[in-house]
Amino acid sequence: MTVSPLAPAGFPELPQIGGLRLATAAAGVRYAGRPDVMLAALDADTSIAGVFTRSSTRAAPVLDCEAKLGLGGTGPAAILVNSGNANAFTGRAGLEAVKALTDATANALEIDEARVFTASTGVIGETLPHDRITVVLGDLAENLAPGGFEAAAEAIRTTDTYAKGAGTVVEIGGESVRIAGIAKGSGMIAPDMATMLVYLFTDAKIAHGPLQALLTSLNDLTFNCITVDGDTSTSDTLLLAATGASGVDVTESIAFADALHGVMRDLAHQVVRDGEGATKFVEVRVSGAASDEDARKVAAAIANSPLVKTALAGEDPNWGRIVMAVGKSGAEADRDRLSIRFGDILVAENGWVAESYTEEAGAAYMKNPELVISVDLGLAGGMATMWTCDLTHGYISINADYRS
Amino acid sequence: MTVSPLAPAGFPELPQIGGLRLATAAAGVRYAGRPDVMLAALDADTSIAGVFTRSSTRAAPVLDCEAKLGLGGTGPAAILVNSGNANAFTGRAGLEAVKALTDATANALEIDEARVFTASTGVIGETLPHDRITVVLGDLAENLAPGGFEAAAEAIRTTDTYAKGAGTVVEIGGESVRIAGIAKGSGMIAPDMATMLVYLFTDAKIAHGPLQALLTSLNDLTFNCITVDGDTSTSDTLLLAATGASGVDVTESIAFADALHGVMRDLAHQVVRDGEGATKFVEVRVSGAASDEDARKVAAAIANSPLVKTALAGEDPNWGRIVMAVGKSGAEADRDRLSIRFGDILVAENGWVAESYTEEAGAAYMKNPELVISVDLGLAGGMATMWTCDLTHGYISINADYRS
Numbered sequence: 128m129t130v131s132p133l134a135p136a137g138f139p140e141l142p143q144i145g146g147l148r149l150a151t152a153a154a155g156v157r158y159a160g161r162p163d164v165m166l167a168a169l170d171a172d173t174s175i176a177g178v179f180t181r182s183s184t185r186a187a188p189v190l191d192c193e194a195k196l197g198l199g200g201t202g203p204a205a206i207l208v209n210s211g212n213a214n215a216f217t218g219r220a221g222l223e224a225v226k227a228l229t230d231a232t233a234n235a236l237e238i239d240e241a242r243v244f245t246a247s248t249g250v251i252g253e254t255l256p257h258d259r260i261t262v263v264l265g266d267l268a269e270n271l272a273p274g275g276f277e278a279a280a281e282a283i284r285t286t287d288t289y290a291k292g293a294g295t296v297v298e299i300g301g302e303s304v305r306i307a308g309i310a311k312g313s314g315m316i317a318p319d320m321a322t323m324l325v326y327l328f329t330d331a332k333i334a335h336g337p338l339q340a341l342l343t344s345l346n347d348l349t350f351n352c353i354t355v356d357g358d359t360s361t362s363d364t365l366l367l368a369a370t371g372a373s374g375v376d377v378t379e380s381i382a383f384a385d386a387l388h389g390v391m392r393d394l395a396h397q398v399v400r401d402g403e404g405a406t407k408f409v410e411v412r413v414s415g416a417a418s419d420e421d422a423r424k425v426a427a428a429i430a431n432s433p434l435v436k437t438a439l440a441g442e443d444p445n446w447g448r449i450v451m452a453v454g455k456s457g458a459e460a461d462r463d464r465l466s467i468r469f470g471d472i473l474v475a476e477n478g479w480v481a482e483s484y485t486e487e488a489g490a491a492y493m494k495n496p497e498l499v500i501s502v503d504l505g506l507a508g509g510m511a512t513m514w515t516c517d518l519t520h521g522y523i524s525i526n527a528d529y530r531s
Numbered sequence: 532m533t534v535s536p537l538a539p540a541g542f543p544e545l546p547q548i549g550g551l552r553l554a555t556a557a558a559g560v561r562y563a564g565r566p567d568v569m570l571a572a573l574d575a576d577t578s579i580a581g582v583f584t585r586s587s588t589r590a591a592p593v594l595d596c597e598a599k600l601g602l603g604g605t606g607p608a609a610i611l612v613n614s615g616n617a618n619a620f621t622g623r624a625g626l627e628a629v630k631a632l633t634d635a636t637a638n639a640l641e642i643d644e645a646r647v648f649t650a651s652t653g654v655i656g657e658t659l660p661h662d663r664i665t666v667v668l669g670d671l672a673e674n675l676a677p678g679g680f681e682a683a684a685e686a687i688r689t690t691d692t693y694a695k696g697a698g699t700v701v702e703i704g705g706e707s708v709r710i711a712g713i714a715k716g717s718g719m720i721a722p723d724m725a726t727m728l729v730y731l732f733t734d735a736k737i738a739h740g741p742l743q744a745l746l747t748s749l750n751d752l753t754f755n756c757i758t759v760d761g762d763t764s765t766s767d768t769l770l771l772a773a774t775g776a777s778g779v780d781v782t783e784s785i786a787f788a789d790a791l792h793g794v795m796r797d798l799a800h801q802v803v804r805d806g807e808g809a810t811k812f813v814e815v816r817v818s819g820a821a822s823d824e825d826a827r828k829v830a831a832a833i834a835n836s837p838l839v840k841t842a843l844a845g846e847d848p849n850w851g852r853i854v855m856a857v858g859k860s861g862a863e864a865d866r867d868r869l870s871i872r873f874g875d876i877l878v879a880e881n882g883w884v885a886e887s888y889t890e891e892a893g894a895a896y897m898k899n900p901e902l903v904i905s906v907d908l909g910l911a912g913g914m915a916t917m918w919t920c921d922l923t924h925g926y927i928s929i930n931a932d933y934r935s
Contacts, residue, residue, distance in 0.1 A: 184858030184866045216854045216866060218883030251851025252884055314838065356837040358852075359859035433760040433837070433922075434718065434930055441931030447655025448762075450620045454586030455763035462588045462620065479622030480656055518837075519931070523924050526838055527845030 131313075133400035133408045133496060133516070134289045138277045141294035142305035144328040145372025146171040148271035151282040152263040156256060157211030157249060162282040164260055166267040167206040167326065168236055173370045175204055175244070176339035178346045180363035187214050187221030188245045189364060191229070195241055199335050204242040206326060206366060207232050207260075208283050210311070214247035214255040215361040224257040231261040235268040246324050246364045248311065249285050280309040283324055286525060287313045287401050293393035297386035302375045304331045306386055310394040314355055314403040314526065325350065325365040325394055329387070332371035337378050341387065342367045349391040352513045355402035356522070357431040399514045404521025407439045409514065412501040416509030421458035423511040425502060428456035436518035439498065444489025446474045453502060464505030469498070535717075537804035537812045537900060537920070538693045542681045545698035546709035548732040549776025550575040552675035555686040556667040560660060561615030561653060566686040568664055570671040571610040571730065572640055577774045579608055579648070580743035582750045584767035591618050591625030592649045593768060595633070599645055603739050608646040610730060610770060611636050611664075612687050614715070618651035618659040619765040628661040635665040639672040650728050650768045652715065653689050684713035687728055690929060691717045691805050697797035701790035706779045708735045710790055714798040718759055718807040718930065729754065729769040729798060733791070736775035741782050745791065746771045753795040756917045759806035760926070761835040803918045808925025811843045813918065816905040820913030825862035827915040829906060832860035840922035843902065848893025850878045857906060868909030873902070 147169055151162040169175075177196050179189050207228055214221050225245055233240035247255055280290035294307035312323025333341075342365070350365060367387075369377075377383035400408050411430045416422035429435055429452040438445035446467050453460050463478035469492045473481045492498070551573055555566040573579075581600050583593050611632055618625050629649055637644035651659055684694035698711035716727025737745075746769070754769060771791075773781075781787035804812050815834045820826035833839055833856040842849035850871050857864050867882035873896045877885045896902070 180858075182855070182858030183860075183862070183864040184854045184869070213851075216851060216879070216882065216884075218867070218881060220883070251854060252879070358836050358838045358855060361855055361858055432762050433926070434762045437927055437930035440927065443931070447617075447620060450588045450655060451586070451762060451765055454584075454588030454765055456587075458587070460587040463622070465588070475620070475656070477622060478620065479624070480620075518927065520924050520927050522837070523841055523844065523922065523927060526841035527847070527923070 130288045131401045132406055135397065138280070138290050138292050139294065141276045141292055141307040142296050143273045144305050144307055144370060145330045146173065146370030147328050148273055149275040149279045150267045150270040150272065151278045152267050154209065154259045154263045156209050156259055162278065163210045164263060164267065165208045165279040165282040166271065168271050169204040169368050169370055171203065171370050171372060172201050173204050173368050174333055174335045174338045175366060175368050176335065176342040177364065177366045178343060180360055182359055182361050184216060184361050186247065186362045187217065187225045188247050189362060191225045192244045192364060195244060198241060200239065200241050202242055203238045204244065204368065205232050205236050205238060206244045208246045208324060209260055210283050210285050211249040212247055212253055212255045213249050213251050213362050215251040217252065217254050220254050224255040227257045228260060231264050235264045244366060246362060248283065248324055248362050251361060276307055276309055280311070283311045285311065286403060287311050289401060291394055291397040291401070293390045295386050295390055297382055299375050299377060299380055299382050302373065304373050304375050304377060304383060305329060306390050308390050308394055310398055312398040313401040323360055323363055323398065327367040327390065329369050330371065330373035331369050331377040331383055332373065332375055333369050333377050338367060338369055341384055345384070345388050345391050348388065349395040353395050353399050354427065354430045354513065354515050355399060396514060399516050402516035403525045404519040405516035406519055407496060407498055407517040409439060409498045409500060409516060411513045411515060412499065414510045415503040415505045415507065417459040417506045418509040419511060422509040424456045424458040425453055425504065426511045426513040428452040429500065429502065430513045430515035433518055436515070439517035440519045442490065442493040444469060444486065444493050449500065449502065459506060460504055461506065466503045466505065468501040534692045535805045536810055539801065542684070542694050542696050543698065545680045545696055545711040546700050547677045548709050548711055548774060549734045550577065550774030551732050552677055553679040553683045554671045554674040554676065555682045556671050558613065558663045558667045560613050560663055566682065567614045568667060568671065569612045569683040569686040570675065572675050573608040573772050573774055575607065575774045575776060576605050577608050577772050578737055578739045578742045579770060579772050580739060580746040581768065581770045582747060584764055586763055586765050588620060588765050590651065590766045591621065591629045592651050593766060595629045596648045596768060599648060602645060604643065604645050606646055607642045608648065608772065609636050609640050609642060610648045612650045612728060613664055614687050614689050615653040616651055616657055616659045617653050617655050617766050619655045621656065621658050624658050628659040631661045632664060635668050639668045648770060650766060652687065652728055652766050655765060680711055680713055684715070687715040689715065690807060691715050693805060695798055695801040695805070697794045699790050699794055701786055703779050703781060703784055703786050706777065708777050708779050708781060708787060709733060710794050712794050712798055714802060716802040717805040727764055727767055727802065731771040731794065733773050734775065734777040735773050735781040735787055736777065736779055737773050737781050742771060742773055745788055749792050749795050752792065753799040757799050757803045758831070758834045758917065758919050759803060800918060803920050806920035807929045808923040809920030810900065810923055811921040812901045813843060813920060814903045815917045815919060816903065817908070818914045819907040819909045819911065821863040821910045822913040823915060826913040828860045828862040829857055829908065830915045830917040832856040833904065833906070834917045834919035837922055840919065843921035844923045846894065846897040848873060848890065848897050853904065853906065863910060864908055865910065870907045870909065872905040
């Protein structure tokens with residue numbers, strides 16, 4: 128598969144996280160000869176927070192993770208992820224597969240089964256051949272080593288055209304705290320939540336409660352603000368593990384929150400940049416709405432509109448379709464107060480095309496691979512930003528053939 | 532443009548409606564050499580009912596029609612429709628264009644301006660060159676004649692690949708009542724309301740109030756149950772004119788309501804059958820929901836899902852994507868009570884694929900151009916039906932190039 132034209136130059140250098148070891152294996156879950164299982168071992172007493180899809184048909188591993196996070200346990204932990212099969216809508220067999228995997232992982236690592244978190248991504252409705260994974264668990268446990276983020280990101284890919292990673296080192300009170308994360312996702316992407324799978328690791332020290340609160344609020348600004356196709360996965364899982372290995376307590380640290388926000392936004396953007404068939408990365412900014420919620424409705428209507436997204440694909444500065452999307456959003460809007468900009472170009476205001484606007488300027492702007500569409504509703508102070516991509520022949524080719 | 536493979540064999544024979552005369556003209560609104568204006572003259576004291584887009588950015592003609600219908604006037608009436616330009620988001624000039632057109636029509640037909648209804652469909656955000664239409668109004672008035680539905684349907688087309696008409700004659704108390712209608716629409720189609728433009732005429736006798744009530748309730752079962760791309764037009768207009776020429780009072784006539792329902796459903800289906808790029812006509816039936824509203828949410832989530840619609844395009848019996856759509860709908864659902872059928876084939880039940888289901892049977896069914904997808908939620912008695920089409924390369928081709 129051709130790498131997305133919007134992909135970053137390469138997988139970034141990521142800081143090693145004390146207390147974290149990774150390993151991957153080729154278990155042949157669906158396809159032979161490619162790494163398709165990732166194991167993360169968190170050796171210290173690690174705090175773990177998570178957010179998940181709110182789909183009413185969510186997969187067995189999601190239900191298991193939610194239940195375990197609710198226990199708020201302590202001690203070492205592990206995360207086991209496979210690609211190729213989502214273990215979703217697999218009835219009783221789905222939960223049995225999860226149990227088999229978490230038991231085997233707990234045995235291999237000699238940790239509490241209640242601290243083993245799994246995820247599966249890929250085809251829905253087929254039984255997960257979990258024995259193919261359990262037989263490689265011994266090898267996985269033996270191969271655990273620091274680093275290895277790129278290999279882990281590769282192992283959890285499905286239709287992704289590149290491995291996604293992001294990280295940073297933040298100085299807090301003269302001491303370094305490290306954050307590193309990986310993600311997968313390129314279709315079936317919509318808030319909430321639009322992650323598919325994201326694993327974030329830090330050596331910061333912070334208890335489960337504040338870690339969960341921080342993750343939830345940052346998730347609303349990042350992964351819940353992206354869309355590729357408006358479809359929501361049954362498997363979306365975001366876990367954040369804080370090993371405490373740095374010894375730096377980050378509870379209520381704004382610097383840490385900012386750094387984590389940056390890493391999460393980076394990964395969220397990478398998912399959009401790998402949107403199935405995408406050739407444009409688009410930021411939709413809405414301001415002047417009656418409320419933040421209204422602003423979000425307008426941003427989502429624009430970001431999900433097939434007609435807006437096909438116009439972007441055709442590099443057509445078709446601002447009429449943006450007016451259409453504002454109109455259908457359900458948010459309070461007054462046609463005559465609305466203004467629209469493409470980048471810095473004022474396109475429409477006062478219920479009409481702007482006097483200064485030329486079709487040539489709009490068409491030239493649309494040639495850019497990265498676009499900003501701003502809509503001001505002129506009503507009050509409500510704001511929202513979402514990120515989306517265009518809708519191309521590539522999306523149809525991928526999804527009319529691929530069985531996901 | 533190639534005619535949709537789902538098109539009816541041809542334009543139907545429609546009954547003449549007493550009190551109605553039609554004419555068309557080539558005004559060159561956007562394209563030269565094609566009929567692009569339709570005039571309908573309703574000579575008797577005609578009752579007129581209407582439903583319109585609820586977009587907050589609806590076009591000037593829609594605002595004008597809504598205001599005039601609210602007056603509940605009586606007397607002769609006229610309907611003037613152009614294609615090529617939607618006169619939407621055209622600021623003050625938009626209302627001025629409507630006024631110029633309604634004044635000129637009122638003069639040409641010597642009727643009250645408050646009884647002239649207009650609609651415009653086509654590109655958004657460009658000033659309507661209304662003088663090109665007013666100069667042909669004399670010719671239009673002279674050419675008015677009974678019949679002529681096909682020419683009228685042709686004149687209001689934009690991306691439609693065929694002219695859409697439907698009609699019937701219903702016997703009520705031994706007397707004949709005639710219904711005939713035309714429609715246009717193939718993209719930017721979503722409830723509510725999903726018509727684009729629909730004009731229905733009958734020689735039935737019925738006052739404005741009951742006519743409006745009947746139209747509103749039947750609209751909820753027909754045009755508000757179709758979707759092509761989930762995008763909502765700024766111009767959607769449905770007018771129903773009852774000339775009374777038959778002398779048959781149909782107030783509270785169930786036979787008339789049924790006949791009108793049939794004509795509206797036929798036209799609604801024709802819009803979906805002409806969905807941009809469509810190769811499959813799909814009925815989505817949802818039952819067993821906690822409420823009708825929940826059933827509608829599930830039906831809409833399935834009917835609008837890009838992943839479901841691309842699977843249909845690929846003739847892929849990918850029922851996992853239907854589970855996904857149920858999950859994201861926001862309706863109450865229990866994975867383990869859900870059942871899914873393709874036509875008569877039981878695909879999934881009890882939270883898993885059905886024992887009797889084979890991928891071969893599903894794949895063979897998907898080859899049909901007309902498909903029924905049934906989902907039973909197993910909770911209560913809530914039901915809904917929607918109609919949609921697949922999402923193909925054709926949709927991308929049409930919308931990444933066409934400026935609408």
